[in-house]
Amino acid sequence: MEKKSGFPACAKYLMGSPSKIRPVADLVRNKPYTTAVSILDNMPHKGARLIRKVVMSAAANALNKNRKLGEDMLYVKEIQVNEGPRMRRVWFRARGRADMLVKQMCHISVVVDEIARAEA
Numbered sequence: 001m002e003k004k005s006g007f008p009a010c011a012k013y014l015m016g017s018p019s020k021i022r023p024v025a026d027l028v029r030n031k032p033y034t035t036a037v038s039i040l041d042n043m044p045h046k047g048a049r050l051i052r053k054v055v056m057s058a059a060a061n062a063l064n065k066n067r068k069l070g071e072d073m074l075y076v077k078e079i080q081v082n083e084g085p086r087m088r089r090v091w092f093r094a095r096g097r098a099d100m101l102v103k104q105m106c107h108i109s110v111v112v113d114e115i116a117r118a119e120a
Contacts, residue, residue, distance in 0.1 A: 006077050006113035007065065009058035014050050018081045018106040021047035025079040025108075033059050033074035033112060051079070051108060058112040069114060078111040 024047040028036035033055070040052040059074055084105030091101040 006111040007058055007062035008109065008111045009054050009061055010107065010109040011050065011054045011057075012107045013084055013105050014108060015103065016047055016050060016106055017104045018083050020045075021050065021106055021108070022081045024048050025051055025081050028055070028076055029079050031076055032115070033071055033076065036076045051110070054108045054110045055079075055112070058110045062112050062114075066114075073115055074112050075115050076110065077113040078109075080107075080109040082107045082109070 024040075024043065024045050027043075028039055028051065031039070036055055037052060040048045040055065055076060059071065062069055062074055063071070084107050086105065087103040089101040089103065091099040093099055
């Protein structure tokens with residue numbers, strides 16, 4: 001098994017559709033950490049809040065493991081938004097009918113790496 005370079009973080013079983021969160025993830029992929037966080041802060045999407053938490057967690061992992069790094073030395077190397085399980089609920093309709101209401105979940109994985117290591 002190959003070890004990923006960088007500092008990973010993941011959040012699982014988040015309530016949100018992966019198809020709605022992926023376009024937000026595409027905006028911050030391969031951006032510097034401070035730029036990515038400011039982009040996510042100013043977006044009104046629910047997915048932006050979820051991704052921001054995971055990006056900040058990955059950056060905290062990087063800063064705690066390597067004390068020589070600063071926030072300005074990090075960039076978002078990789079973001080993956082994968083499908084999680086789906087919750088199925090009964091949605092009662094008129095005339096005694098029922099529909100299935102499917103609530104989607106997703107898993108978000110982020111890897112933050114050092115800018116100097118990526119250029120070398």
